[in-house]
Amino acid sequence: MASDPYSARCAAALEGALAAVPFYRGWRALDPGPDRPAAERMAALPVLSRADLRAHVPDGFVRSGFSARDGFAAGEIEIVTTSGTTADRASVVWHQPWWDRSLREAARVHPALEAVYRGPHREAVLTSPMCTGNLCHVGELPVAERTLGNLLFLNQELDPARWDAASVRRMADELNGFQPDVIEADPAYLAVLARACIRSDTPLHQPACISLTYEFPSHLHLREIRRAFPGVPVVSSYGSTETGYVFTECEAGLLHQNTATCHVDIQPVRDSRSRGRLGRILVTTLGNPWFELLRFDVGDLARLHGGAPCRCGRTDGLTVEAIEGRARDLTFDTRGMAVTVRQLDDAIAAADGLLAYRIEQSGPRRYAVRYVAEDGAEEALAAALPPLVRDLYGPDAEVTARREPTLAPEQSGKFRLALTTFEWNVEELFA
Numbered sequence: 001m002a003s004d005p006y007s008a009r010c011a012a013a014l015e016g017a018l019a020a021v022p023f024y025r026g027w028r029a030l031d032p033g034p035d036r037p038a039a040e041r042m043a044a045l046p047v048l049s050r051a052d053l054r055a056h057v058p059d060g061f062v063r064s065g066f067s068a069r070d071g072f073a074a075g076e077i078e079i080v081t082t083s084g085t086t087a088d089r090a091s092v093v094w095h096q097p098w099w100d101r102s103l104r105e106a107a108r109v110h111p112a113l114e115a116v117y118r119g120p121h122r123e124a125v126l127t128s129p130m131c132t133g134n135l136c137h138v139g140e141l142p143v144a145e146r147t148l149g150n151l152l153f154l155n156q157e158l159d160p161a162r163w164d165a166a167s168v169r170r171m172a173d174e175l176n177g178f179q180p181d182v183i184e185a186d187p188a189y190l191a192v193l194a195r196a197c198i199r200s201d202t203p204l205h206q207p208a209c210i211s212l213t214y215e216f217p218s219h220l221h222l223r224e225i226r227r228a229f230p231g232v233p234v235v236s237s238y239g240s241t242e243t244g245y246v247f248t249e250c251e252a253g254l255l256h257q258n259t260a261t262c263h264v265d266i267q268p269v270r271d272s273r274s275r276g277r278l279g280r281i282l283v284t285t286l287g288n289p290w291f292e293l294l295r296f297d298v299g300d301l302a303r304l305h306g307g308a309p310c311r312c313g314r315t316d317g318l319t320v321e322a323i324e325g326r327a328r329d330l331t332f333d334t335r336g337m338a339v340t341v342r343q344l345d346d347a348i349a350a351a352d353g354l355l356a357y358r359i360e361q362s363g364p365r366r367y368a369v370r371y372v373a374e375d376g377a378e379e380a381l382a383a384a385l386p387p388l389v390r391d392l393y394g395p396d397a398e399v400t401a402r403r404e405p406t407l408a409p410e411q412s413g414k415f416r417l418a419l420t421t422f423e424w425n426v427e428e429l430f431a
Protein backbone atom coordinates (compact mmCIF):
# COMPACT_ATOMS: atom_id res chain seq x y z
CA MET A 1 0.00 0.00 0.00
CA ALA A 2 2.86 2.30 0.78
CA SER A 3 5.69 3.22 -1.53
CA ASP A 4 6.87 6.60 -0.19
CA PRO A 5 7.45 7.60 3.47
CA TYR A 6 4.26 9.68 3.70
CA SER A 7 2.07 6.87 2.34
CA ALA A 8 3.79 4.49 4.74
CA ARG A 9 2.92 6.76 7.68
CA CYS A 10 -0.71 7.03 6.51
CA ALA A 11 -0.97 3.27 6.16
CA ALA A 12 0.54 2.80 9.60
CA ALA A 13 -1.92 5.31 11.10
CA LEU A 14 -4.86 3.53 9.48
CA GLU A 15 -3.75 0.05 10.44
CA GLY A 16 -2.64 1.09 13.93
CA ALA A 17 -5.94 2.83 14.68
CA LEU A 18 -8.06 -0.05 13.40
CA ALA A 19 -5.99 -2.57 15.34
CA ALA A 20 -5.34 -0.78 18.63
CA VAL A 21 -7.69 2.18 19.19
CA PRO A 22 -10.94 1.13 20.88
CA PHE A 23 -13.36 3.41 18.99
CA TYR A 24 -12.45 1.94 15.59
CA ARG A 25 -13.11 -1.68 16.56
CA GLY A 26 -16.40 -1.52 14.69
CA TRP A 27 -14.73 -0.11 11.58
CA ARG A 28 -12.29 -3.01 11.07
CA ALA A 29 -14.68 -5.11 9.02
CA LEU A 30 -15.03 -2.22 6.51
CA ASP A 31 -11.31 -2.11 5.66
CA PRO A 32 -10.81 -3.72 2.22
CA GLY A 33 -7.38 -4.87 3.39
CA PRO A 34 -3.67 -4.16 3.10
CA ASP A 35 -3.44 -5.20 -0.55
CA ARG A 36 -5.69 -2.28 -1.57
CA PRO A 37 -4.41 1.30 -2.17
CA ALA A 38 -4.43 3.63 0.85
CA ALA A 39 -6.94 6.03 -0.70
CA GLU A 40 -9.41 3.20 -1.34
CA ARG A 41 -9.03 1.90 2.22
CA MET A 42 -9.61 5.35 3.70
CA ALA A 43 -12.62 6.01 1.47
CA ALA A 44 -14.25 2.76 2.59
CA LEU A 45 -14.37 3.97 6.21
CA PRO A 46 -17.11 6.09 7.78
CA VAL A 47 -16.69 9.73 8.79
CA LEU A 48 -15.82 10.57 12.39
CA SER A 49 -18.01 13.29 13.94
CA ARG A 50 -17.81 15.64 16.92
CA ALA A 51 -20.69 13.67 18.45
CA ASP A 52 -18.42 10.58 18.36
CA LEU A 53 -15.72 12.54 20.18
CA ARG A 54 -18.11 13.83 22.83
CA ALA A 55 -19.34 10.29 23.49
CA HIS A 56 -15.96 8.50 23.55
CA VAL A 57 -13.23 10.91 24.71
CA PRO A 58 -10.81 10.12 26.25
CA ASP A 59 -10.49 6.33 26.29
CA GLY A 60 -12.05 5.66 22.88
CA PHE A 61 -9.23 7.42 21.02
CA VAL A 62 -6.17 6.50 23.09
CA ARG A 63 -4.05 3.71 21.63
CA SER A 64 -3.96 0.51 23.70
CA GLY A 65 -0.80 0.42 25.74
CA PHE A 66 -1.35 4.08 26.67
CA SER A 67 -3.53 4.84 29.68
CA ALA A 68 -5.42 8.12 29.73
CA ARG A 69 -5.46 7.99 33.55
CA ASP A 70 -1.67 7.69 33.70
CA GLY A 71 -1.37 10.40 31.06
CA PHE A 72 -3.44 12.84 33.13
CA ALA A 73 -1.54 11.93 36.30
CA ALA A 74 1.82 12.51 34.60
CA GLY A 75 0.68 15.82 33.07
CA GLU A 76 1.21 14.41 29.56
CA ILE A 77 -2.35 15.14 28.50
CA GLU A 78 -5.42 17.10 29.53
CA ILE A 79 -8.99 17.39 28.33
CA VAL A 80 -9.89 20.53 26.43
CA THR A 81 -13.54 21.27 25.76
CA THR A 82 -14.32 23.94 23.19
CA SER A 83 -17.36 26.17 23.44
CA GLY A 84 -20.22 26.82 21.08
CA THR A 85 -23.48 25.17 20.20
CA THR A 86 -23.85 21.48 21.02
CA ALA A 87 -23.04 20.53 17.44
CA ASP A 88 -19.81 22.56 17.55
CA ARG A 89 -18.66 21.56 20.99
CA ALA A 90 -15.72 19.20 21.12
CA SER A 91 -13.87 17.26 23.76
CA VAL A 92 -10.25 16.80 22.89
CA VAL A 93 -7.37 14.91 24.49
CA TRP A 94 -4.74 17.64 24.40
CA HIS A 95 -1.08 16.64 24.14
CA GLN A 96 0.93 19.86 24.07
CA PRO A 97 4.15 18.50 22.46
CA TRP A 98 2.16 17.18 19.48
CA TRP A 99 0.28 20.49 19.15
CA ASP A 100 3.55 22.45 19.21
CA ARG A 101 5.02 20.17 16.55
CA SER A 102 1.92 20.57 14.39
CA LEU A 103 2.25 24.37 14.63
CA ARG A 104 5.97 24.35 13.79
CA GLU A 105 5.56 21.96 10.85
CA ALA A 106 2.62 23.88 9.40
CA ALA A 107 4.58 27.14 9.68
CA ARG A 108 7.22 25.75 7.32
CA VAL A 109 4.87 26.36 4.39
CA HIS A 110 5.30 30.15 4.53
CA PRO A 111 8.77 31.74 4.79
CA ALA A 112 7.59 34.59 7.06
CA LEU A 113 5.89 32.18 9.49
CA GLU A 114 8.77 29.75 9.38
CA ALA A 115 11.24 32.50 10.27
CA VAL A 116 9.16 33.34 13.35
CA TYR A 117 8.42 29.82 14.60
CA ARG A 118 11.94 28.49 13.94
CA GLY A 119 13.24 30.06 17.15
CA PRO A 120 12.23 31.96 20.27
CA HIS A 121 9.49 34.46 19.49
CA ARG A 122 6.74 36.52 21.06
CA GLU A 123 3.17 35.98 19.93
CA ALA A 124 0.05 38.03 20.56
CA VAL A 125 -3.33 36.27 20.24
CA LEU A 126 -6.49 38.17 19.33
CA THR A 127 -9.61 36.02 19.20
CA SER A 128 -12.83 35.52 21.03
CA PRO A 129 -11.88 34.77 24.65
CA MET A 130 -13.86 31.53 24.15
CA CYS A 131 -11.50 30.33 21.41
CA THR A 132 -8.15 30.16 23.11
CA GLY A 133 -7.93 26.67 24.54
CA ASN A 134 -7.77 26.65 28.32
CA LEU A 135 -7.66 30.39 28.63
CA CYS A 136 -11.41 30.79 28.48
CA HIS A 137 -12.38 33.85 30.42
CA VAL A 138 -14.48 36.90 29.83
CA GLY A 139 -13.94 40.08 31.76
CA GLU A 140 -11.13 42.28 32.97
CA LEU A 141 -7.84 40.63 33.81
CA PRO A 142 -4.52 42.40 34.35
CA VAL A 143 -2.01 41.96 31.54
CA ALA A 144 0.24 39.75 33.69
CA GLU A 145 -2.58 37.21 33.98
CA ARG A 146 -3.10 37.25 30.22
CA THR A 147 0.58 36.63 29.51
CA LEU A 148 1.73 33.01 29.41
CA GLY A 149 5.43 32.82 28.68
CA ASN A 150 5.85 34.08 25.12
CA LEU A 151 2.08 34.45 24.57
CA LEU A 152 -0.07 37.50 25.20
CA PHE A 153 -3.87 37.14 25.01
CA LEU A 154 -5.28 40.52 24.10
CA ASN A 155 -9.04 40.27 24.14
CA GLN A 156 -11.47 40.09 27.06
CA GLU A 157 -14.81 40.74 25.33
CA LEU A 158 -17.20 38.27 23.68
CA ASP A 159 -18.21 40.78 21.03
CA PRO A 160 -15.65 43.21 19.56
CA ALA A 161 -18.50 45.66 18.92
CA ARG A 162 -18.31 46.24 22.69
CA TRP A 163 -14.72 47.46 22.60
CA ASP A 164 -14.73 51.10 23.60
CA ALA A 165 -11.97 53.64 22.94
CA ALA A 166 -10.22 52.63 26.17
CA SER A 167 -10.20 48.93 25.20
CA VAL A 168 -8.76 49.73 21.78
CA ARG A 169 -6.12 51.94 23.38
CA ARG A 170 -5.26 49.22 25.91
CA MET A 171 -4.79 46.56 23.19
CA ALA A 172 -2.70 48.89 21.04
CA ASP A 173 -0.55 49.84 24.06
CA GLU A 174 -0.09 46.18 24.99
CA LEU A 175 0.92 45.29 21.42
CA ASN A 176 3.33 48.22 21.29
CA GLY A 177 4.85 47.22 24.64
CA PHE A 178 4.99 43.46 24.03
CA GLN A 179 6.39 43.85 20.47
CA PRO A 180 5.18 40.43 19.22
CA ASP A 181 6.93 38.81 16.24
CA VAL A 182 3.60 37.37 15.15
CA ILE A 183 -0.07 38.18 15.76
CA GLU A 184 -2.31 35.12 15.58
CA ALA A 185 -5.80 36.43 15.09
CA ASP A 186 -9.38 35.74 14.29
CA PRO A 187 -9.72 37.95 11.20
CA ALA A 188 -13.05 39.42 12.29
CA TYR A 189 -11.59 40.61 15.59
CA LEU A 190 -8.33 41.91 14.15
CA ALA A 191 -10.27 43.81 11.47
CA VAL A 192 -12.25 45.68 14.13
CA LEU A 193 -9.08 46.60 16.02
CA ALA A 194 -7.32 47.62 12.80
CA ARG A 195 -10.17 49.87 11.76
CA ALA A 196 -10.51 51.48 15.19
CA CYS A 197 -6.77 52.24 15.31
CA ILE A 198 -6.76 53.77 11.83
CA ARG A 199 -9.76 55.95 12.64
CA SER A 200 -8.28 57.16 15.95
CA ASP A 201 -4.77 57.56 14.54
CA THR A 202 -3.44 55.11 17.12
CA PRO A 203 -0.05 53.68 16.14
CA LEU A 204 0.16 49.88 16.03
CA HIS A 205 3.25 47.70 16.39
CA GLN A 206 4.03 46.02 13.04
CA PRO A 207 4.90 42.32 13.58
CA ALA A 208 7.01 40.20 11.20
CA CYS A 209 3.81 38.45 10.13
CA ILE A 210 0.13 37.95 10.88
CA SER A 211 -1.46 34.51 10.97
CA LEU A 212 -5.23 34.40 10.47
CA THR A 213 -7.10 31.45 11.91
CA TYR A 214 -10.25 30.47 13.91
CA GLU A 215 -12.72 31.56 11.25
CA PHE A 216 -13.23 32.40 7.59
CA PRO A 217 -11.26 35.53 6.55
CA SER A 218 -13.64 37.79 4.63
CA HIS A 219 -12.36 40.30 2.07
CA LEU A 220 -13.82 42.89 4.47
CA HIS A 221 -11.47 41.73 7.23
CA LEU A 222 -8.43 41.52 4.95
CA ARG A 223 -9.03 45.04 3.66
CA GLU A 224 -8.93 46.57 7.17
CA ILE A 225 -6.01 44.42 8.33
CA ARG A 226 -3.86 45.31 5.30
CA ARG A 227 -4.55 49.02 5.83
CA ALA A 228 -3.40 48.89 9.46
CA PHE A 229 -0.43 46.61 8.80
CA PRO A 230 0.85 47.70 5.38
CA GLY A 231 3.59 45.42 4.04
CA VAL A 232 3.19 42.81 6.81
CA PRO A 233 2.66 39.31 5.33
CA VAL A 234 -0.86 38.08 6.20
CA VAL A 235 -1.03 34.28 6.11
CA SER A 236 -4.17 32.12 6.30
CA SER A 237 -3.74 29.17 8.58
CA TYR A 238 -6.37 26.44 8.85
CA GLY A 239 -6.77 23.92 11.63
CA SER A 240 -8.89 23.00 14.60
CA THR A 241 -8.58 22.13 18.27
CA GLU A 242 -9.13 18.47 17.35
CA THR A 243 -6.73 18.20 14.42
CA GLY A 244 -3.93 20.72 15.00
CA TYR A 245 -2.72 22.81 12.08
CA VAL A 246 -3.84 21.32 8.75
CA PHE A 247 -3.37 23.81 5.88
CA THR A 248 -1.16 26.89 5.57
CA GLU A 249 -1.15 29.50 2.85
CA CYS A 250 2.14 29.69 0.93
CA GLU A 251 3.77 32.79 -0.53
CA ALA A 252 1.97 32.09 -3.84
CA GLY A 253 -1.47 32.21 -2.21
CA LEU A 254 -2.54 28.54 -2.26
CA LEU A 255 -2.83 26.38 0.86
CA HIS A 256 -0.66 23.32 1.45
CA GLN A 257 -1.33 20.40 3.74
CA ASN A 258 0.80 19.76 6.82
CA THR A 259 1.93 16.22 5.96
CA ALA A 260 4.00 15.88 9.15
CA THR A 261 1.05 15.62 11.53
CA CYS A 262 -2.00 14.87 9.39
CA HIS A 263 -3.45 13.23 6.33
CA VAL A 264 -6.44 14.84 4.59
CA ASP A 265 -9.20 13.43 2.41
CA ILE A 266 -11.47 15.86 0.59
CA GLN A 267 -14.83 14.11 0.26
CA PRO A 268 -16.42 15.64 -2.83
CA VAL A 269 -19.80 17.35 -2.93
CA ARG A 270 -21.99 15.71 -5.57
CA ASP A 271 -21.68 17.24 -9.04
CA SER A 272 -25.42 17.83 -9.03
CA ARG A 273 -25.06 20.16 -5.99
CA SER A 274 -21.90 22.15 -6.73
CA ARG A 275 -19.34 22.91 -9.38
CA GLY A 276 -15.60 22.44 -9.25
CA ARG A 277 -13.59 20.30 -6.83
CA LEU A 278 -15.49 21.29 -3.68
CA GLY A 279 -15.51 18.87 -0.76
CA ARG A 280 -15.44 18.52 2.99
CA ILE A 281 -12.21 18.26 4.93
CA LEU A 282 -11.66 14.88 6.64
CA VAL A 283 -8.53 14.77 8.77
CA THR A 284 -6.53 11.77 9.96
CA THR A 285 -4.00 12.69 12.64
CA LEU A 286 -0.46 11.32 12.44
CA GLY A 287 1.93 10.70 15.31
CA ASN A 288 -0.27 11.44 18.34
CA PRO A 289 -0.88 8.18 20.29
CA TRP A 290 -3.06 10.03 22.81
CA PHE A 291 -5.70 11.10 20.32
CA GLU A 292 -5.94 9.14 17.09
CA LEU A 293 -8.46 10.52 14.63
CA LEU A 294 -9.41 8.81 11.38
CA ARG A 295 -11.40 10.79 8.82
CA PHE A 296 -12.55 13.43 11.30
CA ASP A 297 -15.12 15.77 9.80
CA VAL A 298 -13.99 19.24 10.90
CA GLY A 299 -17.19 20.70 9.44
CA ASP A 300 -15.47 22.85 6.83
CA LEU A 301 -15.24 22.78 3.05
CA ALA A 302 -12.24 23.24 0.77
CA ARG A 303 -11.73 23.56 -2.96
CA LEU A 304 -8.90 21.43 -4.33
CA HIS A 305 -6.41 23.13 -6.60
CA GLY A 306 -6.53 21.70 -10.11
CA GLY A 307 -4.07 21.90 -12.96
CA ALA A 308 -0.42 22.80 -12.64
CA PRO A 309 1.47 22.49 -9.35
CA CYS A 310 1.68 25.60 -7.18
CA ARG A 311 4.18 28.27 -8.23
CA CYS A 312 5.97 27.88 -4.88
CA GLY A 313 7.09 24.41 -5.94
CA ARG A 314 5.59 22.48 -3.00
CA THR A 315 4.04 19.17 -4.01
CA ASP A 316 3.72 17.39 -0.64
CA GLY A 317 0.20 16.36 0.32
CA LEU A 318 -2.88 18.19 -0.90
CA THR A 319 -2.92 21.70 -2.33
CA VAL A 320 -6.16 23.60 -1.95
CA GLU A 321 -7.20 26.75 -3.70
CA ALA A 322 -9.20 27.96 -0.71
CA ILE A 323 -10.98 27.06 2.47
CA GLU A 324 -14.61 27.71 1.54
CA GLY A 325 -16.23 28.05 4.98
CA ARG A 326 -18.37 25.79 7.12
CA ALA A 327 -20.64 23.18 5.56
CA ARG A 328 -23.52 24.28 7.76
CA ASP A 329 -23.08 27.86 6.49
CA LEU A 330 -23.86 26.81 2.93
CA THR A 331 -26.75 28.51 1.23
CA PHE A 332 -28.37 27.46 -2.06
CA ASP A 333 -29.05 29.25 -5.28
CA THR A 334 -32.54 29.21 -6.77
CA ARG A 335 -31.71 26.02 -8.68
CA GLY A 336 -30.53 24.27 -5.49
CA MET A 337 -26.78 24.46 -6.13
CA ALA A 338 -24.66 25.00 -3.01
CA VAL A 339 -23.14 28.44 -2.48
CA THR A 340 -20.17 28.50 -0.10
CA VAL A 341 -19.25 31.32 2.27
CA ARG A 342 -16.27 32.08 0.08
CA GLN A 343 -18.40 32.34 -3.08
CA LEU A 344 -20.76 34.65 -1.22
CA ASP A 345 -17.89 36.74 0.10
CA ASP A 346 -16.30 37.01 -3.35
CA ALA A 347 -19.64 38.24 -4.69
CA ILE A 348 -20.60 40.90 -2.17
CA ALA A 349 -17.71 41.87 0.14
CA ALA A 350 -16.27 44.27 -2.42
CA ALA A 351 -19.31 46.57 -2.10
CA ASP A 352 -18.16 50.07 -1.16
CA GLY A 353 -18.78 51.07 2.44
CA LEU A 354 -19.73 47.58 3.63
CA LEU A 355 -18.45 46.83 7.16
CA ALA A 356 -20.21 43.53 7.97
CA TYR A 357 -22.96 41.36 6.51
CA ARG A 358 -24.94 38.18 6.93
CA ILE A 359 -27.14 36.37 4.43
CA GLU A 360 -30.19 34.52 5.76
CA GLN A 361 -31.95 32.20 3.35
CA SER A 362 -35.49 31.34 4.42
CA GLY A 363 -36.73 29.42 1.35
CA PRO A 364 -35.63 28.16 -2.06
CA ARG A 365 -35.76 31.70 -3.49
CA ARG A 366 -35.87 33.97 -0.41
CA TYR A 367 -32.81 35.78 0.85
CA ALA A 368 -32.39 38.53 3.44
CA VAL A 369 -29.12 40.39 3.64
CA ARG A 370 -28.38 42.19 6.89
CA TYR A 371 -25.55 44.64 6.73
CA VAL A 372 -23.56 47.22 8.63
CA ALA A 373 -22.62 50.30 6.60
CA GLU A 374 -19.94 52.91 6.95
CA ASP A 375 -21.29 56.38 7.72
CA GLY A 376 -22.67 57.86 4.52
CA ALA A 377 -22.76 54.55 2.61
CA GLU A 378 -26.21 53.41 3.80
CA GLU A 379 -28.23 54.49 0.76
CA ALA A 380 -25.73 53.29 -1.80
CA LEU A 381 -25.51 49.86 -0.16
CA ALA A 382 -29.28 49.50 0.07
CA ALA A 383 -29.32 49.89 -3.70
CA ALA A 384 -26.16 47.91 -4.49
CA LEU A 385 -26.59 44.77 -2.38
CA PRO A 386 -29.79 43.20 -3.81
CA PRO A 387 -28.47 43.04 -7.41
CA LEU A 388 -25.20 41.50 -6.16
CA VAL A 389 -27.20 38.86 -4.28
CA ARG A 390 -29.35 38.14 -7.36
CA ASP A 391 -26.23 37.79 -9.53
CA LEU A 392 -25.04 35.08 -7.18
CA TYR A 393 -28.27 33.19 -6.39
CA GLY A 394 -30.29 33.67 -9.55
CA PRO A 395 -32.33 36.35 -11.32
CA ASP A 396 -35.50 34.95 -9.70
CA ALA A 397 -34.13 35.41 -6.15
CA GLU A 398 -36.37 37.48 -3.85
CA VAL A 399 -33.98 39.70 -1.90
CA THR A 400 -34.52 42.03 1.02
CA ALA A 401 -31.78 44.16 2.56
CA ARG A 402 -31.82 45.48 6.12
CA ARG A 403 -29.29 47.76 7.73
CA GLU A 404 -28.17 46.87 11.28
CA PRO A 405 -26.17 48.90 13.82
CA THR A 406 -23.96 45.84 14.46
CA LEU A 407 -24.00 42.10 13.82
CA ALA A 408 -23.10 39.99 16.86
CA PRO A 409 -21.01 36.81 16.92
CA GLU A 410 -22.43 33.41 17.80
CA GLN A 411 -22.07 31.91 21.26
CA SER A 412 -18.79 30.33 20.12
CA GLY A 413 -17.36 33.78 19.35
CA LYS A 414 -17.47 33.22 15.59
CA PHE A 415 -19.27 35.52 13.19
CA ARG A 416 -21.63 33.76 10.85
CA LEU A 417 -21.75 35.19 7.31
CA ALA A 418 -24.49 32.92 5.97
CA LEU A 419 -27.24 30.69 7.28
CA THR A 420 -30.43 28.96 6.26
CA THR A 421 -33.53 29.09 8.47
CA PHE A 422 -34.92 25.81 7.07
CA GLU A 423 -33.72 22.28 7.80
CA TRP A 424 -31.56 20.41 5.30
CA ASN A 425 -29.34 17.37 5.58
CA VAL A 426 -25.66 18.06 5.04
CA GLU A 427 -24.94 14.35 4.45
CA GLU A 428 -27.04 14.38 1.29
CA LEU A 429 -24.52 16.65 -0.39
CA PHE A 430 -21.76 14.08 -0.40
CA ALA A 431 -21.20 11.30 -2.85
Ligand SMILES: [Zn+2]
Pocket residue numbers: 250251252253254255256310311312313314
Ligand atom coordinates in the same frame (compact mmCIF):
# COMPACT_ATOMS: atom_id res chain seq x y z
ZN1 LIG B 1 2.32 27.03 -2.88
